[in-house]
Amino acid sequence: MASQDALYEEAAGEYSAALERLAGSYEFDRDKCRDLLQDIHLAIWRSFERFAGNCSLRTWVYRVAHNVAASHAIRHRRAGKRPLVSLDDVDDLTVSADSGDAFDQQQSLERLREFIQQLNPLERQVILLYLEGTDAVGIAEITGISAGNVATKIHRIKKILAGRFGRGDRHGK
Amino acid sequence: MENDDVAALWRAQSSEGFRMSNEEIRNRIETMDRKMRRRTIDGYLIFATITIFLGGWMFVDRNKLEAIGAVLTIIGYGYVAWQIRANRFRSYSSDASGTLEHLRNELGRQRDFHRLGSRFWWRMLFIVPGPLVFFAGFAQAHPEVIRMIRFEVVSFVVFALSAIPLNLWMARRYQKQIDALARLQEEA
Numbered sequence: 001m002a003s004q005d006a007l008y009e010e011a012a013g014e015y016s017a018a019l020e021r022l023a024g025s026y027e028f029d030r031d032k033c034r035d036l037l038q039d040i041h042l043a044i045w046r047s048f049e050r051f052a053g054n055c056s057l058r059t060w061v062y063r064v065a066h067n068v069a070a071s072h073a074i075r076h077r078r079a080g081k082r083p084l085v086s087l088d089d090v091d092d093l094t095v096s097a098d099s100g101d102a103f104d105q106q107q108s109l110e111r112l113r114e115f116i117q118q119l120n121p122l123e124r125q126v127i128l129l130y131l132e133g134t135d136a137v138g139i140a141e142i143t144g145i146s147a148g149n150v151a152t153k154i155h156r157i158k159k160i161l162a163g164r165f166g167r168g169d170r171h172g173k
Numbered sequence: 174m175e176n177d178d179v180a181a182l183w184r185a186q187s188s189e190g191f192r193m194s195n196e197e198i199r200n201r202i203e204t205m206d207r208k209m210r211r212r213t214i215d216g217y218l219i220f221a222t223i224t225i226f227l228g229g230w231m232f233v234d235r236n237k238l239e240a241i242g243a244v245l246t247i248i249g250y251g252y253v254a255w256q257i258r259a260n261r262f263r264s265y266s267s268d269a270s271g272t273l274e275h276l277r278n279e280l281g282r283q284r285d286f287h288r289l290g291s292r293f294w295w296r297m298l299f300i301v302p303g304p305l306v307f308f309a310g311f312a313q314a315h316p317e318v319i320r321m322i323r324f325e326v327v328s329f330v331v332f333a334l335s336a337i338p339l340n341l342w343m344a345r346r347y348q349k350q351i352d353a354l355a356r357l358q359e360e361a
Contacts, residue, residue: 005195017188024186037191038201045198047269060269067268067275074279086353105182112183122354125272131183144271145357165179 007048011061012041018132019065025116025128026069036072043068055141062129062142070121087123087156108165115164126153213257220254223247227307236314242307249299256296277354284347287340294340301333 019040027033047064055063116124122143129139136154140147193201227243268275285291305326312322 008195008198012192016190016192017186020188020191021183021186034191038193041191041193042198042201045193045195046202050269063269063271063275066272067270070272070276071279074276074283108179108182109186112179120350121276122272122357131180133180133184142271144273149357161179 004045004048007051007057008041008045011044011048011057015058015061015065019061021132022065022069022128025113025124026073028113028117036069039072040065040068059138059141062134066125066128066142070125073121073124086120087127087153087160111164115160123153126150127157130154130157216254216257220250223250234311234314236310238310238313239307240310242303242305242310244303245306246300246303249301249303252299253296256292273354273357277351280347280351280354284344284351287344287347289337289341297333305329 020037023033023037023040027036044061044064047060051060116127119127122145125143126139126145129142134142136147136150139145139150139154143150145153224247227246231240231243268278270278286293288294308322308326312319
């Protein structure tokens with residue numbers, strides 16, 4: 001088994017961009033995002049003390065990272081903010097109005113981040129893993145939700161994304 | 174935009190390539206440990222100061238009620254200092270369990286913190302009576318300030334009592350979230 005340092009080197013090399021995207025989806029503020037990212041990296045490094053190779057490095061890293069982020073979301077949820085919602089309630093959400101320039105990727109990204117940030121931690125994790133290209137089985141392994149349940153959620157996510165991010169293109173074409 | 178395009182757009186976000194060297198991580202952990210040790214020492218210092226002050230005060234006024242209050246306060250803060258000592262090795266979270274389990278534990282911890290009978294409430298139970306008895310004794314020994322002390326004590330009691338429903342409400346909120354997770358697992 002590789003050493004704690006070597007495992008961290010490998011994980012950081014492989015997943016640093018994904019971890020940045022994860023932290024960015026929990027914190028818009030640049031400094032807070034960096035703090036969260038540091039916490040995630042520290043937790044991953046510490047966790048490798050116990051890594052026995054029972055799962056893939058990717059699963060392990062994502063589990064630790066998402067758990068740190070989920071704890072962060074619970075602890076730092078500001079009072080007075082709208083409650084976090086489930087994917088099933090997503091139709092009731094208000095997102096920023098479409099400016100008409102649906103091709104603007106930056107705007108689409110901001111809308112996507114805004115949408116993700118309104119979801120409860122577990123479903124936020126499912127959508128983030130889906131966007132990172134993880135399949136239903138992989139998401140189930142990381143989250144602990146059954147693969148069937150994940151598949152249902154992914155189906156819902158696809159529908160929502162198509163509704164929200166497909167509309168602009170159809171208008172544009 | 175197709176779903177695959179949305180996912181591709183998500184993954185194409187510019188990255189700073191943030192990573193920490195092993196050396197940086199060790200330094201940061203050392204700094205965090207140092208901060209925690211410092212906080213523990215600060216806790217001991219507060220306890221020592223309170224003990225010296227109240228211990229000395231018992232010989233100034235020589236009022237029985239004040240002396241009982243002082244002893245109760247020292248015991249209460251002693252309990253807190255003991256808890257600080259007991260928790261000083263608690264490590265930072267690096268949980269690698271599934272998120273469902275992690276969230277349940279995390280929410281459970283938050284709920285238990287607010288629930289009656291939690292360590293927080295025991296701490297309150299140890300800390301609060303001592304100063305109240307002490308101030309009652311102080312008012313007995315110095316009747317000229319009785320109105321001010323009465324006002325302070327009543328405000329304190331009202332404030333402390335209002336914390337009970339607030340915390341119970343928080344505990345119920347966390348329990349609802351735990352129940353939602355349990356339903357999700359049952360659906361599986």
